[in-house]
Amino acid sequence: MNQSRVLGRQTNTKNLADTLDLSDSLSHLKATDQNIELLTRRIKELEHRLLIERIRNEQLLSLNEFSHQLESLLDQPVEAQLAANTLHSVFKCNLVLVLFHNSTEQRLQLMAAAGPDAQGLSANFRHSLTRGLVGRAIRARRPLITRDSNDPGQVVEIAHLQYGAQMVVPLMYHGNLEGAIILCDAEPDAFDPEDLPYVEALANRLVIAWENDRNWHNLTELVKSAASLSTTLNPAQLLDRVAEIACTSTGASFALVGIRHEDRREWQTGSSGKAPLPFLSTRAEWHSLFQTIFNSKTSLRIRDIHKDPRTARFTSTAGDCRSMLATPILIDGEPTGAILVFGKQTAPAFSEQDEFLLNLLSTHAAVSVERCLLDEQLRTTLKTTQLLYDLSIRIAETDNLNLAAQVIGRTAFRLFQASTCGLVLISEDGLVEASVVFPGDDPQIQHPEALIRQAIETRQIAFQPLSDDQSRIVIPIQTSRRCYGALWLEMDTSLHTGHQPVDEIRILINQAAVALERSILLAETRQQASKIAQAYTELEQSYDQTLLALMNSLEARDHETETHTLRVSQTALAIGERMGLPASELKALQRGALLHDIGKIGISDSILLKKGKLDPAEWNLMQKHPDIGAEIIRDIPFLSEAIPVVANHHERWNGSGYPKGLRGEEIPLLARIFIVADVFDALTSDRVYREKITCKAALEYINSQSGILFDPQIVDVLNRVIRDLPEAILE
The missing domain is CATH 3.30.450.40 (GAF domain)
Structure with missing residues (x-):
């Protein structure tokens, strides 16, 4: 490989490496920006969560404070207002309503309100149970929220005010509607579903407090009502x-x-x-x-x-x-x-x-x-006591031993529910004085003579079993003085479970014995009293005959007043009877009338029988005869009650009479009666110095002097009496 190509490759390799380093730097920078954005979002999320947690903590604190305050309250409206104030302080919404279920009207009725719009609500505010979000929440039995302001159908109107958000929490207790809490705000999204647990918790505490109030109220009312049971x-x-x-x-x-x-x-x-x-x-x-x-x-x-x-x-x-x-x-x-x-x-x-x-x-x-x-x-005891008392009274009221036996036997027969019953009373000589059986229409009932004789001789209660359910009992009727007989009963023992009514029977018999003995003694006493009363009556009659004979002999001195005493006595008695005087006062009036002139015994015939007018000295002596008469009878016991008539029969209503010049009611009533009767008889009788006048004329005179010489009340009675007097008296 030539050097130039190698150098070219090296240059190309270096350029590529530089390019790659730049690309890595750009990628790293881009990743850093993304991390920052993520971190920013994360921070915001954390801040939001922190805010939410703070809000929740505040809500929990307010809920605890609300619960604590509820413990010291026992008044539903006050508790409702506390709930409304607490919710408003938490949510800062426009209106918070706490309503209770009015079962009579079947509507929600305002109990408490809070928020700026609360002042515009009427105290009689009502809300339907079926309309709007409230109706849906009640039907669903759970809280509901509206928060979509873009939907016109979600706009809520309460008391002519419109709200963009609403929260409704039904108040339920054991499945029954107690009321509802309504939160309203003008801003949409004012309430969040995450707010519901807090409001529900507060609502539950409120409902429980209401229930506790009701329980306390029911307990208090029960104690008060139960106290009235004692009366x-x-x-x-x-x-x-x-x-x-x-x-x-x-x-x-x-x-x-x-x-x-x-x-x-x-x-x-x-x-x-x-x-x-x-x-x-x-x-x-x-x-x-x-x-x-x-x-x-x-x-x-x-x-x-x-x-x-x-x-x-x-x-x-x-x-x-x-x-x-x-x-x-x-x-x-x-x-x-x-x-x-x-x-x-x-x-x-x-x-x-x-x-x-x-x-x-x-x-x-x-x-x-x-x-x-x-x-x-x-x-029941008092009824028995009353029965025994009535028994005593009825026995005491009768003198007939057969009737007394009937009373005792019938009372025992009814009181102890006996099947048969009988009673025998015997004399001190042992002879049967009375005998009764019950029921009285059963001729087959016979006295258990042997058992009766045993009870009377021993003076002890005698028993005789008749069957498993029947027994016969004989009780002697006795006092410390003697035994008067015996009572026997045949009874069904099953009617008296747990005890035999021996004590009750003994009480009845003792009461009957005492009453019977008292009745017998009383009968004897009455017989003696009757004899004494008869002797006393005869003695009184002899006294009255003696008085009448005495007055007749006195009148024999003056033929002009002959029979005057008898007539005036009858007239005075007629007036007294018409006035309703008791028998004792009528007897005193009668004797006073008979004796009214007995004092004339002390007046000489020269004065008493003088034809002409008495001189002052003679008249002075004549005026003393009432006092003389009173002194004559003063020490005679059965005549002392007649003294008021004898001593005052010449007094007059206006005080012009004699001897004391008494006036008005100072004059005793019996004397005032006699005065009117005496004057009436004098006017209708002949005298030497004048002729008698008619009854009509005499009445006219007496009526003219009513209130002057005579008591007006007595004059009125005389007018009524005269119409009814027999002709014999008038003649």
Whole structure:
């Protein structure tokens, strides 16, 4: 190979190497630019991520702060406003709405708002459950966002304001709509799907807080309502009230409450709410379910009573009564009844919180039921006591031993539900004084004489078994004074499970014996009292006859006033009877009328029988006869009540009378009655110095002096009496 070619090749090789070095440098520079661009993009991505992380951290901090603040709140509107303020501080959007579900109107109703546009909203703002993004989010039961401002159909209008972006988060709890949170902003793309977890978390915390508020409210209301149970003593009203509280506190559609007494087989029930018809037609099945809860002593929570084998036999087709919650009512650890609620209104089934509230209600109900049962027992005891008291009264009111025996026997027959019953009363001589049997229309019933004789002789209760279910018991009727007889009963012992009613029978017999003895002694006392009363009446009559004879002898001194005392006494009595005076005052009025002029015994005949006008000295003596009469009878006990008439029969209403010049009501009532009767009789009787006048003229005079000389009230009564007086008195 020649030198020139070699040199040429070397030159060519060098040129090629230079070319290759330049190309490598250019490639390296190009790669460096690409790396810088990649690094720039990477930095921007990292910065964006950092921003996102910072935003997320801020959201988490705000969410934690929100949760912390919720712990101290128990008011739904305040919690809703806190949620709205928190969301606005995070997203800085134009409007944040927190709405609750108004189940009555089936619309969303404003509870809280935040943002610049919040001031333009009405407090009564409502939103449809079905329209727009809100309706789609509720139907989908998940959050939704609109963010495409280029699509006119995505523009949102709320309260006449248009927004380019909207976020809707339904507030759901156990599948039930509680409300919704709506965020609105004028700028498109204001919300990002990555914002949804934060808003959902806040919404969940808000819904849980609302539920806690409701639980607290239900608990508070249950405690308040349960306190009112203590004032209810009627068992039927108590059970209805417990059922009503159970419905309210658990949100149930229907509630049943039942109790069963220890010694009864039947259930006593109460209810609240609207029960579907099949509920009312399956009494035996419900009693069976009551018995199941009663025996288990534990609560029972069922989502669907149609599918659960314990309740599948119930045929109710009402959708709102499928779920059930039941709890027993325990007293001292033993079952007394049960509370059943059906159909949770706001959820498919009852919750643990509902079970807690129902158990708490059951505790309060147990106390009230026990008090109610004790009150019922007390009422029964009081009823028995009242029966025994009535027995004593009825025995005391009769003097007939046969009637007393009827009362005792009938009371025992009814009180102890005896199949047959009898009673024998004997005298101190051993003779039968009264004998009764019940039922009285059965002639086959015979007294168990041997057993009765044994009880009376030993003065001890005697028993005689008749069969496994029947027994005969004989109880002596006795007091410490003596034995009056015996009561016997044949009873079905199965009706008195757990005890024989010996103590109750003994109480009845002791009460009857005391009452019977009291009745016998009272009858004897009444007979003695009757004899004494008769003797006293005869003595009074003899006194009155003596008084009448005395006054007749006094009138015999002055023929002009003969029979005046008898007539004026009858007229005064007629006035007193018309005025309704008691018998004691009428007797005093009668005796005062008979004795009114007894003081004239102390006036000499020269004055008493003087034909002409009395001189001042004589008139002065005549005016003393009322005081003389009062002194005569003052120390005679049975005549002392007549003194007001005797001492004051010449007084006058205006004070112009004598001897004391009394006026008005200073004059005793009996004297005021007598004064009117005395003047009326004097006017209608002949005197030496004048002739008598007619009854009409006498009444006209007395009426003219009514309120002057005479008591107006008595004058009015006299006018009514005169119309009814017998002709014998008027003549």
